[in-house]
Amino acid sequence: xxxxxxxxxxxxxxxxxxxxxxxxxxxxxxxxxxxxxxxxxxxxxxxxxxxxxxxxxxxxxxxxxxxxxxxxxxxxxxxxxxxxxxxxxxxxxxxxxxxxxxxxxxxxxxxxxxxxxxxxxxxxxxxxxxxxxxxxxxxxxxxxxxxxxxxxxxxxxxxxxxxxxxxxxxxxxxxxxxxxxxxxxxxxxxxxxxxxxxxxxxxxxxxxxxxxxxxxxxxxxxxxxxxxxxxxxxxxxxxxx
Ligand SMILES: [Zn+2]
Numbered sequence: 703x704x705x706x707x708x709x710x711x712x713x714x715x716x717x718x719x720x721x722x723x724x725x726x727x728x729x730x731x732x733x734x735x736x737x738x739x740x741x742x743x744x745x746x747x748x749x750x751x752x753x754x755x756x757x758x759x760x761x762x763x764x765x766x767x768x769x770x771x772x773x774x775x776x777x778x779x780x781x782x783x784x785x786x787x788x789x790x791x792x793x794x795x796x797x798x799x800x801x802x803x804x805x806x807x808x809x810x811x812x813x814x815x816x817x818x819x820x821x822x823x824x825x826x827x828x829x830x831x832x833x834x835x836x837x838x839x840x841x842x843x844x845x846x847x848x849x850x851x852x853x854x855x856x857x858x859x860x861x862x863x864x865x866x867x868x869x870x871x872x873x874x875x876x877x878x879x880x881x882x883x884x885x886x887x888x889x890x891x892x893x894x895x896x897x898x899x900x901x902x903x904x905x906x907x908x909x910x911x912x913x914x915x916x917x918x919x920x921x922x923x924x925x926x927x928x929x930x931x932x933x934x935x936x937x938x939x940x941x942x943x
Pocket of ligand 1: 741801805907908909
């Protein structure tokens, strides 16, 4: 089992640890700040340094309780070896800004009781993101309205914090998970990680977020797309404020 350092410190970009397992595709570390792909957020990339040699981490993925750091030539690294990990910070920080932006959009959409539960998925990239809605009609004006409301939350620069709830306490918040798979996942966990955008959004999440909404920057609508009768998509990017 790999300790997930990014859960409690999303700003950690350099760390020391050791290898616990070498596999054909990469290595498992005792602890890591590398985010593994999941929850709509891409994996981190970066390097591992061992005995003065640099190894490029091209992809990071979960495998049961372990996290595999994909390397071109993992065979030269042995279990027990000490390594320094450095994540590609520009890429990760972009993912943090976009992930928080998606939660803010989710919150402002759910604030409107007619639209509650209408977000069905999202995907983050380092330079744009998309949010999918279970809506029959979706106009450019609606998309701009969501972006305007979300940008007010950015301007308010409220804190974004991580906390943990027991499963019993988590069940007191019916909206903690917004999607059906998310709700099923909650039932299998005894300690649930919450990302709390103060006064705006409170949901179970495994992703990495910025510390304050002001770091997100300005949310700019690129386009809307129809992906089917009840499937509409908003694509946006972020600009510095
Ligand atoms: Zn999330």
